[in-house]
Amino acid sequence: MADDPEEREFTLSINGEEQRIRATPDMPLLWALRQEAGLSGVKFGCGAALCGACTVHLDGNPVRSCVIPVAAAENSDITTIEGLQDDPTARKLFDAWLETDVMQCGYCQAGQIMSAHALLRRTPKPSPDDIDMAMSGNICRCGTYLRIREAIRIASGQEES
Amino acid sequence: MKATSPLQALDRRSFLKATALAGGGMALSLSLGGGSSAQGIEAGGTLTNFVTIDRSGKVTITAKNPEIGQGVMTSLPMLIAEELDCDWAKVKVVQADYDAARYERQRAGGSFAIPDEYLPMRRAGAAARAMLVEAAANASGIAASELSTKAGFVRHGASGREWSYGELADAAALLRAPDLLNIPLKDPKLFRIIGKPTTGADSHRVLAGEALFGIDANMPGMLHAVVETSPAHGGKLKSVDDSAARAAHGVVAVIRLDGVGGPSVMPDGVAVVATNHWYAEQARKLLKLEWDLSASKGHSLDAYAQRAAQSHDARSGHDLRRDGDPAAALTNSAKVVKARYSYPFIAHATLEPQNCTAVFKDGRLEMWAPTQTPGRGVSLIAEHLGIPARNQTLHITRIGGGFGRRLFADFMVQAAAIAKAMPGKPVQLLWSREEDIKRDYYRPGGWHSFEAGIDDTGKLTAFTDHFVTLGEGGKAHRSAGMPPTHFPADLVPDLQYRHEVIDTVIPMGPLRAPSSNALAFAFQGFLDEVAEAGGKDLPTLMLELCAGDQVVGEDTNAWGSGFAFRTKRARGVIAHVMKQSGWISQPRGGGRGFGFGFYFSHKGYFAEVADVSVSGSETKVNRIWVAADVGSQIVNPFGAEAQVTGAVIDGLGQLFGQRISFQDGAIEQQNFDTFPLARIGVTPQIDIDWVLTDNPPTGLGEPALPPAIPAVTNAIYAATGKRIRDLPLNRA
Numbered sequence: 001m002a003d004d005p006e007e008r009e010f011t012l013s014i015n016g017e018e019q020r021i022r023a024t025p026d027m028p029l030l031w032a033l034r035q036e037a038g039l040s041g042v043k044f045g046c047g048a049a050l051c052g053a054c055t056v057h058l059d060g061n062p063v064r065s066c067v068i069p070v071a072a073a074e075n076s077d078i079t080t081i082e083g084l085q086d087d088p089t090a091r092k093l094f095d096a097w098l099e100t101d102v103m104q105c106g107y108c109q110a111g112q113i114m115s116a117h118a119l120l121r122r123t124p125k126p127s128p129d130d131i132d133m134a135m136s137g138n139i140c141r142c143g144t145y146l147r148i149r150e151a152i153r154i155a156s157g158q159e160e161s
Numbered sequence: 162m163k164a165t166s167p168l169q170a171l172d173r174r175s176f177l178k179a180t181a182l183a184g185g186g187m188a189l190s191l192s193l194g195g196g197s198s199a200q201g202i203e204a205g206g207t208l209t210n211f212v213t214i215d216r217s218g219k220v221t222i223t224a225k226n227p228e229i230g231q232g233v234m235t236s237l238p239m240l241i242a243e244e245l246d247c248d249w250a251k252v253k254v255v256q257a258d259y260d261a262a263r264y265e266r267q268r269a270g271g272s273f274a275i276p277d278e279y280l281p282m283r284r285a286g287a288a289a290r291a292m293l294v295e296a297a298a299n300a301s302g303i304a305a306s307e308l309s310t311k312a313g314f315v316r317h318g319a320s321g322r323e324w325s326y327g328e329l330a331d332a333a334a335l336l337r338a339p340d341l342l343n344i345p346l347k348d349p350k351l352f353r354i355i356g357k358p359t360t361g362a363d364s365h366r367v368l369a370g371e372a373l374f375g376i377d378a379n380m381p382g383m384l385h386a387v388v389e390t391s392p393a394h395g396g397k398l399k400s401v402d403d404s405a406a407r408a409a410h411g412v413v414a415v416i417r418l419d420g421v422g423g424p425s426v427m428p429d430g431v432a433v434v435a436t437n438h439w440y441a442e443q444a445r446k447l448l449k450l451e452w453d454l455s456a457s458k459g460h461s462l463d464a465y466a467q468r469a470a471q472s473h474d475a476r477s478g479h480d481l482r483r484d485g486d487p488a489a490a491l492t493n494s495a496k497v498v499k500a501r502y503s504y505p506f507i508a509h510a511t512l513e514p515q516n517c518t519a520v521f522k523d524g525r526l527e528m529w530a531p532t533q534t535p536g537r538g539v540s541l542i543a544e545h546l547g548i549p550a551r552n553q554t555l556h557i558t559r560i561g562g563g564f565g566r567r568l569f570a571d572f573m574v575q576a577a578a579i580a581k582a583m584p585g586k587p588v589q590l591l592w593s594r595e596e597d598i599k600r601d602y603y604r605p606g607g608w609h610s611f612e613a614g615i616d617d618t619g620k621l622t623a624f625t626d627h628f629v630t631l632g633e634g635g636k637a638h639r640s641a642g643m644p645p646t647h648f649p650a651d652l653v654p655d656l657q658y659r660h661e662v663i664d665t666v667i668p669m670g671p672l673r674a675p676s677s678n679a680l681a682f683a684f685q686g687f688l689d690e691v692a693e694a695g696g697k698d699l700p701t702l703m704l705e706l707c708a709g710d711q712v713v714g715e716d717t718n719a720w721g722s723g724f725a726f727r728t729k730r731a732r733g734v735i736a737h738v739m740k741q742s743g744w745i746s747q748p749r750g751g752g753r754g755f756g757f758g759f760y761f762s763h764k765g766y767f768a769e770v771a772d773v774s775v776s777g778s779e780t781k782v783n784r785i786w787v788a789a790d791v792g793s794q795i796v797n798p799f800g801a802e803a804q805v806t807g808a809v810i811d812g813l814g815q816l817f818g819q820r821i822s823f824q825d826g827a828i829e830q831q832n833f834d835t836f837p838l839a840r841i842g843v844t845p846q847i848d849i850d851w852v853l854t855d856n857p858p859t860g861l862g863e864p865a866l867p868p869a870i871p872a873v874t875n876a877i878y879a880a881t882g883k884r885i886r887d888l889p890l891n892r893a
């Protein structure tokens with residue numbers, strides 16, 4: 001443990017709104033979002049940047065919130081799945097996700113969407129290799145990968161739905 | 162469809178009762194089989210609204226079984242909606258709380274939901290439909306026989322009149338429900354919902370980030386707990402110095418948990434409770450605990466492997482089965498094939514780590530838990546913590562993966578013990594990934610020594626397996642056993658299955674397709690060697706062995722135990738997958754090969770072919786074909802295909818890199834770097850064909866997994882000439 005870290009107030013910009021939370025500076029953003037800011041979409045799977053369940057966007061880039069200290073996120077725009085509900089690219093992903101019935105247990109899926117969304121913003125028409133590369137950090141224990149590939153192709157307008 | 166399964170017997174006491182819904186409409190309560198629930202109704206207990214239809218015609222169906230990603234929250238309501246003949250778009254599905262008095266078989270596991278519920282759920286829907294028709298007949302004076310239903314309406318064809326279910330619901334609520342056993346069911350040809358790809362009922366809520374999972378349970382003032390348990394299995398807590406932990410930031414309490422009921426209930430441990438999971442986790446690292454690890458000494462995977470090898474050499478143990486005279490048959494055979502196979506322990510690694518939220522107040526315990534067997538947690542807490550079941554309320558949350566791990570309720574008992582020590586305070590217990598991997602009920606490892614005799618026509622005449630497995634007191638653990646009817650028993654005249662058990666302190670339990678997930682690899686791998694020695698390929702050998710119409714073993718209705726194996730159904734899928742994949746005797750060389758695997762488990766018949774390329778140390782699975790016989794009807798093709806592809810990918814994950822090892826009882830893997838799960842890059846194209854047969858529909862959570870592993874290892878052999886006899890392929 002960092003030597004007696006001091007709790008203080010942080011102002012975070014989460015999904016376009018400023019939110020004040022109290023935390024120690026070393027607290028990973030994941031726990032600040034889930035347990036201080038009350039957001040449930042972001043999930044905990046490993047705490048070590050190995051599974052992608054905790055993926056959120058920091059200034060539009062996908063990051064593993066389980067290894068980003070809250071202090072490092074203070075001056076960035078944080079976006080979680082809750083904040084993507086009206087985003088046009090996200091809506092395409094949601095529709096494709098439901099149409100292909102990607103989800104099994106669903107636990108990894110918010111993280112998958114966050115990674116897929118970042119991919120489509122960077123590469124609107126990703127190749128199969130682009131998809132596998134961008135999604136390689138997101139584990140789906142249920143093995144929904146075939147439909148994740150398909151849904152991303154549909155959302156990017158590359159496959160007949 | 163012919164319903165010849167034990168379902169009918171189970172179903173005799175089922176009945177339905179209608180009541181008026183508050184605010185208008187009808188509520189149906191269903192009692193599924195068994196006497197206790199029937200008495201509940203007789204005694205006038207208020208019953209859960211199993212199916213409700215409100216005045217607007219909205220249908221709400223309560224899904225009684227836990228949803229672990231296997232799709233029951235969608236497939237079981239589809240069965241009801243089909244026979245009710247309502248509009249699926251107007252159906253809402255809600256998860257039932259745990260209630261032993263109301264629901265039977267409220268659990269997830271064993272691929273049992275579809276075989277258990279296929280008829281009861283349909284009958285409930287059909288009975289509700291009959292009541293709505295009767296209500297329309299009463300109101301209009303038209304004979305019920307002249308009325309039909311479609312998508313939430315009762316119609317009278319001759320006059321063109323129609324009534325929505327919503328307008329009929331009030332009147333239908335006053336009618337007597339018909340006898341469930343004699344209710345006519347739809348001709349499957351007329352199905353409009355069953356058999357139609359249907360998206361998961363709650364998927365849109367997951368995409369909205371809603372709080373659905375166990376980890377999402379939340380209450381004002383909720384505290385967060387983590388636990389520290391013994392570094393090695395079998396350890397006993399000797400002393401606790403928690404002074405530093407107590408002084409750490411955010412910590413509210415440190416609670417010593419004295420183990421109860423052995424490792425399957427709750428091991429010794431210390432809980433740290435704080436205002437945030439992070440603070441609890443940081444403080445946990447400051448605990449100074451002393452453990453008595455004497456019982457763990459010598460329990461190392463390498464030591465077990467050595468003992469297995471010695472046992473193989475000495476052929477020690479006892480016979481599980483012996484037919485004819487295998488020793489003589491081997492001596493007299495034209496060719497003898499011998500090989501040893503092994504597989505390691507593996508962890509479940511559900512993506513949502515074990516967790517449970519609990520609050521204990523005024524003698525009552527309320528819990529939110531992602532559990533596959535809610536009843537088990539409640540009764541263990543009653544037995545070991547002295548909180549009677551009637552004083553417990555359990556909400557079943559959505560579950561981030563089960564795979565058998567959440568058949569155990571250790572995390573519920575822990576959470577209850579913590580909550581009980583802090584009355585009035587809601588506490589969420591959440592394990593770290595490291596704790597989750599360290600404290601699992603692992604798929605047991607195993608070691609097989611096979612011998613087979615072949616005559617000069619290449620026919621398999623003698624078969625023996627010496628299986629060294631794990632257990633306690635010389636008895637194999639339930640998840641480490643092998644049925645004496647295992648293939649090719651009864652199909653080879655001289656056959657011996659011999660068993661030797663190593664005692665272990667490592668906790669074990671069922672993992673998706675228990676036993677089968679390991680045995681398929683060993684048996685189908687070895688039979689591939691036997692086929693080759695006899696100058697043929699494995700599917701051909703399998704078809705020869707299954708040539709006669711035979712039934713091996715019998716259907717027991719016990720959970721997860723043996724089922725009757727029918728050679729005819731095996732032939733069906735084997736022949737099918739050969740055509741489907743364009744199987745030609747394995748093309749050798751060039752680094753590419755085809756491999757075959759067949760397995761029968763959980764009443765499902767699966768034959769699979771893998772197309773694999775190997776270059777250097779890299780193995781790539783290009784494509785897998787699956788031919789499956791799970792009876793006459795696929796309820797939800799979306800869910801069904803997802804279960805098959807998921808199981809195949811799960812198999813690939815196991816095969817490529819999953820291995821749990823231990824030294825003196827201490828698990829050596831900690832997180833997904835050392836215990837790797839399948840990632841998107843390993844996923845091949847997967848082609849599934851359903852071979853429909855005139856048999857009751859059976860479950861899909863498990864049976865696609867076992868044959869995927871030998872299909873790939875046999876393909877690696879075809880590609881490289883190198884036999885894979887020990888899993889996994891790569892060690893992290």
Ligand code: FES
Pocket residue numbers: 043044045046047048049050051052053054055064065066067
């Ligand atoms: S929880 Fe952050 S990557 Fe797994």
Ligand code: FES
Pocket residue numbers: 103104105106107108109139140141142143144230512561562
């Ligand atoms: S859907 Fe279960 S982990 Fe991805």
